[in-house]
Amino acid sequence: MHFSETFSRMLLYTAAIVSMACVMAVFAFLVYFAWPVLAGGEWKDLLSLNWRPFQAHYGILPMILGSMYLTVLAMLVACPLAAGVCLFCSGLGPGPAAGAVKALVRFMSGIPTVVYGFVAAFTLVPFLRSHFSGSTGYCLLAAGLILGFLILPTIVLIGLSALERVDQELSLTCSALGLSRVQSLIHVIFPAAWPGLLAAVLLGFARAVGDTLIALMLAGNAPQLPGSLFDSIRTLTAHIALVVATDSQSQAYRSVFAAGCLLFFIAAAVNITVFRVRQKFGGLSRDG
Amino acid sequence: MTTTVVCGLLGFIAWQGGAVLGPALFFGDAPAWAAISGQVPVWDGIWPACAGTLVLVLLAAALALPFGLGCGLYLAVLAKGRKKAFCSLCINQLASTPSIVMGLFGFAMILFLRRTFLPGANTCLLLAGVCLAVLILPYIVRATQNAVEAIPLTQRLIGPSLGLTLWQNIVHCILPQASRGILGGVILAVGRAAEDTAVILLTGVVANAGLPRGVLGPFEALPFTIYYLAAEYRNQSELEIGFGACLVLLALTASLFVSARWIQRKIENTWS
Amino acid sequence: MVLKTKKPFLETKDLTVGFGGQVALDGVSLAADAGGIVCLLGRSGSGKTTFLRTLNRLNDEMGAYTKGSVNLFMDGRWCDILAPRTDLLNLRRKVGMVFQTPNLMPVSIAKNILVPLRLTSGLGKKQCRARMHKVLEQTQLWQEVGHRLDEPGLSLSGGQQQRLCLARCLALEPQILLLDEPTASLDFKAGRRIEELLIHMARSYPMLVVSHSPAQAERLAQAAFVFESGKVVHKLDKASIHRHLLEECITGSAK
Numbered sequence: 001m002h003f004s005e006t007f008s009r010m011l012l013y014t015a016a017i018v019s020m021a022c023v024m025a026v027f028a029f030l031v032y033f034a035w036p037v038l039a040g041g042e043w044k045d046l047l048s049l050n051w052r053p054f055q056a057h058y059g060i061l062p063m064i065l066g067s068m069y070l071t072v073l074a075m076l077v078a079c080p081l082a083a084g085v086c087l088f089c090s091g092l093g094p095g096p097a098a099g100a101v102k103a104l105v106r107f108m109s110g111i112p113t114v115v116y117g118f119v120a121a122f123t124l125v126p127f128l129r130s131h132f133s134g135s136t137g138y139c140l141l142a143a144g145l146i147l148g149f150l151i152l153p154t155i156v157l158i159g160l161s162a163l164e165r166v167d168q169e170l171s172l173t174c175s176a177l178g179l180s181r182v183q184s185l186i187h188v189i190f191p192a193a194w195p196g197l198l199a200a201v202l203l204g205f206a207r208a209v210g211d212t213l214i215a216l217m218l219a220g221n222a223p224q225l226p227g228s229l230f231d232s233i234r235t236l237t238a239h240i241a242l243v244v245a246t247d248s249q250s251q252a253y254r255s256v257f258a259a260g261c262l263l264f265f266i267a268a269a270v271n272i273t274v275f276r277v278r279q280k281f282g283g284l285s286r287d288g
Numbered sequence: 289m290t291t292t293v294v295c296g297l298l299g300f301i302a303w304q305g306g307a308v309l310g311p312a313l314f315f316g317d318a319p320a321w322a323a324i325s326g327q328v329p330v331w332d333g334i335w336p337a338c339a340g341t342l343v344l345v346l347l348a349a350a351l352a353l354p355f356g357l358g359c360g361l362y363l364a365v366l367a368k369g370r371k372k373a374f375c376s377l378c379i380n381q382l383a384s385t386p387s388i389v390m391g392l393f394g395f396a397m398i399l400f401l402r403r404t405f406l407p408g409a410n411t412c413l414l415l416a417g418v419c420l421a422v423l424i425l426p427y428i429v430r431a432t433q434n435a436v437e438a439i440p441l442t443q444r445l446i447g448p449s450l451g452l453t454l455w456q457n458i459v460h461c462i463l464p465q466a467s468r469g470i471l472g473g474v475i476l477a478v479g480r481a482a483e484d485t486a487v488i489l490l491t492g493v494v495a496n497a498g499l500p501r502g503v504l505g506p507f508e509a510l511p512f513t514i515y516y517l518a519a520e521y522r523n524q525s526e527l528e529i530g531f532g533a534c535l536v537l538l539a540l541t542a543s544l545f546v547s548a549r550w551i552q553r554k555i556e557n558t559w560s
Numbered sequence: 561m562v563l564k565t566k567k568p569f570l571e572t573k574d575l576t577v578g579f580g581g582q583v584a585l586d587g588v589s590l591a592a593d594a595g596g597i598v599c600l601l602g603r604s605g606s607g608k609t610t611f612l613r614t615l616n617r618l619n620d621e622m623g624a625y626t627k628g629s630v631n632l633f634m635d636g637r638w639c640d641i642l643a644p645r646t647d648l649l650n651l652r653r654k655v656g657m658v659f660q661t662p663n664l665m666p667v668s669i670a671k672n673i674l675v676p677l678r679l680t681s682g683l684g685k686k687q688c689r690a691r692m693h694k695v696l697e698q699t700q701l702w703q704e705v706g707h708r709l710d711e712p713g714l715s716l717s718g719g720q721q722q723r724l725c726l727a728r729c730l731a732l733e734p735q736i737l738l739l740d741e742p743t744a745s746l747d748f749k750a751g752r753r754i755e756e757l758l759i760h761m762a763r764s765y766p767m768l769v770v771s772h773s774p775a776q777a778e779r780l781a782q783a784a785f786v787f788e789s790g791k792v793v794h795k796l797d798k799a800s801i802h803r804h805l806l807e808e809c810i811t812g813s814a815k
Contacts, residue, residue, distance in 0.1 A: 019378070112511060114534075118518045241388060260392040
């Protein structure tokens with residue numbers, strides 16, 4: 001073999017190995033620092049509802065639940081909207097309008113998270129504060145609404161690409177059968193594209209769980225169980241940011257790394273599920 | 289409804305931010321040229337944050353680009369079967385890892401260095417650059433892979449069928465045809481690096497660091513400035529600076545985004 | 561170099577090629593002679609393109625596995641090209657290939673020939689230009705494009721592009737030529753022009769041409785092999801191609 005051939009191969013292999021090593025390194029560092037907590041008996045304390053660092057209680061259960069509530073709320077906001085936008089863009093809306101909406105959604109995915117947070121903090125939050133007594137405005141509802149809008153483009157764009165692929169294969173058949181556009185979308189194309197749509201929803205979910213800024217800026221960050229939509233919550237991601245920023249003791253750090261591990265595993269679970277779904281139904285929705 | 293919300297948001301920022309747009313927003317009371325060259329510190333302008341973001345993004349892109357390109361080419365040209373599936377899975381995992389976890393990773397590196405052979409290690413510009421590079425790496429990999437795989441098969445086979453080496457094939461046949469796609473992806477990745485806040489939050493951003501002094505020092509950044517002002521503004525003028533910063537950041541990411549789309553649109557026209 | 565006598569240049573034994581779980585070629589054994597075009601016939605998916613791409617190991621690029629033996633007569637001796645230590649780059653330079661659709665690089669006409677030539681041969685600028693002139697003459701392109709070599713290659717007509725591809729591969733001075741349905745993407749007239757060129761060049765190069773049209777094979781070939789689901793089912797010579805064509809028409813199994 002020529003020397004340059006071998007050399008260029010080595011270069012590409014190295015780049016690929018370094019890239020894969022990044023994932024391993026992230027994982028290894030998280031586990032390395034979280035291990036004392038996970039291996040020792042402290043994880044029971046970790047899963048308690050108590051977060052009182054000054055009395056050596058490091059329960060992160062409120063944050064786990066907070067993340068869950070917030071994510072579910074965001075999904076409840078985003079999914080119906082996304083379904084509507086997908087339908088509108090894939091044939092229900094008039095052509096130019098559909099194109100414009102699609103371009104707009106694309107553009108939305110480029111708006112910085114922190115801008116959403118900043119604007120909401122000075123519009124939505126005061127609005128909630130003045131209209132619902134007893135609330136500071138920094139609450140589950142505010143964060144959920146904005147987070148819903150944040151993950152909307154993710155869901156719409158991935159979902160639309162799945163729909164379009166199915167549409168190319170089936171729309172002529174549907175027209176030939178005499179189905180109207182609405183009928184074919186609802187009865188044929190949506191069901192046929194479900195693996196891609198599922199992947200879209202899952203990736204949106206992952207995005208919502210992993211987002212830090214919205215929760216940090218809008219959710220109030222009190223480590224408690226929310227009693228209503230207007231209560232303040234703290235998510236896992238915001239928890240990490242707050243604890244690392246305020247620099248408390250090393251025990252608190254460990255709980256943070258446990259939280260990091262948990263987030264990494266959630267991402268991995270979503271990732272593998274999406275991979276499986278696409279592998280199994282690869283014919284209709286390969287990559288996205 | 290979505291349209292209303294987005295347009296409302298954009299309009300609100302333009303309205304609030306447009307009012308304060310001007311040299312004073314960037315440099316405060318300091319004279320512009322002296323401030324840009326760093327002779328005069330800027331106290332109530334966002335120029336240091338802009339400079340910090342610029343340096344940070346360049347650093348991250350410079351670090352991520354060679355590996356991202358290499359890995360993308362590996363996936364598109366060399367990798368087959370199981371190895372390809374595994375590598376793809378790793379890259380997907382990297383892409384879906386929350387950015388705060390990436391920040392935590394940087395923080396953990398510093399803790400690790402402190403415990404082992406560098407007790408004086410502290411969060412810094414270099415660390416943030418590395419973490420952001422890891423964050424945008426998967427975007428560059430995917431963009432490269434997609435751009436190369438979008439070249440028709442017979443075009444990709446020119447090089448091998450003429451007996452060119454892999455390197456000659458990449459340089460003379462593949463990269464010229466994929467460069468636009470790769471460029472579009474890189475611009476998107478840069479936009480991603482410019483807007484991310486969670487990573488730098490944990491890896492050394494400081495509210496009043498001034499211009500970045502070196503890769504081992506603290507720095508300011510635009511998205512962090514916005515976050516910080518939202519939480520701790522003291523008076524109306526600081527709030528206005530916050531809106532101004534929002535507008536600047538939005539204009540930055542939007543222009544990156546639009547140019548990336550424009551480039552990609554051009555490619556679609558070339559191949560169809 | 562003119563090939564006067566019929567000499568064998570290709571020999572395969574039990575050649576099996578597969579992609580993942582799919583078998584594309586299933587135990588192909590054949591021998592072909594130089595001195596005239598050898599056609600590979602068959603329907604799409606019958607394995608003829610795969611067979612062609614085995615001969616310059618291009619299937620390796622697409623992750624295929626290959627078993628059996630393939631010998632090519634090059635440099636005055638038989639080479640086992642499936643041997644693990646085969647120098648692939650060298651092999652591919654000696655075995656030239658033209659694809660079904662013209663695949664020019666998006667650069668000028670001249671560069672399409674000069675860039676690969678300089679990279680693989682290491683010749684000087686002058687020699688490269690001389691070689692380019694020669695191959696453009698050979699492919700009858702010089703009169704048509706000789707005065708506008710700096711224009712983009714993609715501005716040429718389909719037939720000209722395909723001839724430029726042929727010229728590009730001739731410039732590397734191959735010893736064997738492989739053509740994969742070289743006229744499939746062209747109109748009738750441009751296709752005929754290429755066919756004439758091929759017949760002319762078959763006096764100098766051993767040549768394998770994939771075709772899905774028996775009529776074309778009848779015009780071109782000294783000999784032909786008919787592929788069906790990964791196997792060679794007929795070996796035909798000049799005389800029997802016509803008979804086979806008729807039979808297929810009568811039994812209705814031709815395309």
